Amino acid sequence: MVIARATCSGATDGAVSLWRMTGTTVAEPYAGNDLISSYGVPLAWQTAGIGDVNGDGKVDLIWRHAETGDVAVWLMNGSRVTQAPVIAAAVPLAWQIVGVGDIDGDGKADVVWRHMQTGDFR
Incomplete structure (x- = not known):
């Protein structure tokens, strides 16, 4: 699952994160440093x-x-x-x-x- 930080932590910097899933369970949740892109994707x-x-x-x-x-x-x-x-x-x-x-x-x-x-x- 890919998430823009603007929708999961309240920040609006456009950073993109990855949640690794096993079926319907989050195996490795967003921890603030597991970013695909930290430079910010325009919203x-x-x-x-x-x-x-x-x-x-x-x-x-x-x-x-x-x-x-x-x-x-x-x-x-x-x-x-x-x-x-x-x-x-x-x-x-x-x-x-x-x-x-x-x-x-x-x-x-x-x-x-x-x-x-x-x-x-x-």
């Missing part, structure tokens, strides 16, 4: 999904900027970010990410979009 960036985007067998984090529509991915190696490219710029805000999964069976996560005004899917 307009919101986690939109998780999945193995690059097919390396490791879960990556997909982010969406609530004001610009930009989409970025944190390519992960465990709890370490290896790269953080913007993969789509200025996607209209009416399009929302509604799911992430390997839809086409190629071993890489795909993003499912829904237009919140028309109901269209992509």
Whole structure:
């Protein structure tokens, strides 16, 4: 489970933390120093999904900027970010990410979009 510090401790610095889970139990809770990113992620960036985007067998984090529509991915190696490219710029805000999964069976996560005004899917 990934948590922005702004929602779990009252701080608003945008730090991102990891809670390691075993099913429904927290195996290693946030302890204040187990940060994926301590430099602060601007609060307009919101986690939109998780999945193995690059097919390396490791879960990556997909982010969406609530004001610009930009989409970025944190390519992960465990709890370490290896790269953080913007993969789509200025996607209209009416399009929302509604799911992430390997839809086409190629071993890489795909993003499912829904237009919140028309109901269209992509």
